[in-house]
Amino acid sequence: MARYTGPKTKIARKFGEAIFGDDKSFEKRNYPPGQHGNNRRRGKKSEYAIQLMEKQKAKYTYGVLERQFRNMFEKATRAQGITGEVLLQLCESRLDNVVFRMGLANSRRGARQLVSHRHITVNGQQVNIPSYQLKAGDVVGVREKSKSLEVIQNSLANNSKVYEWITFNNDTKEGTFVSVPARIQIPENINEQFIVELYSK
Incomplete structure (x- = not known):
């Protein structure tokens, strides 16, 4: 059974929020991972980078790997309703x-x-x-x-x-x-529209 088994805190620090739940290590170092951490001066992220990050955040949050997530998106595309909302509803179900x-x-x-x-x-x-x-x-x-x-x-x-x-x-x-929960009832901080835009390219 395929699943993500890598580091959790490092990923949470990358997104700047504890997406895997309570994490003492994240609370101690809630800045990006890497040698320079907090001091790194990052340029403005491209539109693609923002969209990709949102998709990765959703995947890690729900513990779904790429192929499975893509299949869920295609299922959401075929369903009635707003694709992004349906995708999150499938994750919640x-x-x-x-x-x-x-x-x-x-x-x-x-x-x-x-x-x-x-x-x-x-x-x-x-x-x-x-x-x-x-x-x-x-x-x-x-x-x-x-x-x-x-x-x-x-x-x-x-x-x-x-x-x-x-x-x-x-x-x-x-x-x-x-x-099935309405979008407003789902507490996860995910911008599903970015995911739809990424997959629609």
């Missing part, structure tokens, strides 16, 4: 992302691992495909044997975020993907 949003894991990387290790069910059936696309009304839960996992308990204890498009019952460890 991924099973690993919803597991993360429900608070079952502290990061998307952790959520991906829970899914691939068969700890998660969709509508009562075990699903081990992190990129599985959820539909409105799908019920996501933790399988019975995994409900006592320490990593899940700790994550839920530290989670205080609530999203309008997801409901979650802490007692049953089950939640419902109520609807």
Whole structure:
């Protein structure tokens, strides 16, 4: 299963925001990586560089590699609606992302691992495909044997975020993907229009 396994803090510093979640190392050095770091005088970025950076940020945020991201963009192009918004909605509808949003894991990387290790069910059936696309009304839960996992308990204890498009019952460890979120409901700081412009060249 292909996934990004390289350095996280270095990438977060490149974009100037903690895209992988809480990161003490990023907080200590929240300036660009490299030998000269903060002192580097960078020229004005080209339009292409800005567009490329936005696409890379979206890929790293959702833990998707290039080919998969391109396929999602093509799917978004064929769908009804604004392409950029549909692309982010497809990212948000991924099973690993919803597991993360429900608070079952502290990061998307952790959520991906829970899914691939068969700890998660969709509508009562075990699903081990992190990129599985959820539909409105799908019920996501933790399988019975995994409900006592320490990593899940700790994550839920530290989670205080609530999203309008997801409901979650802490007692049953089950939640419902109520609807595909509107763009205004997606908290990620991504300018999807730049991604559309880049792929449309």
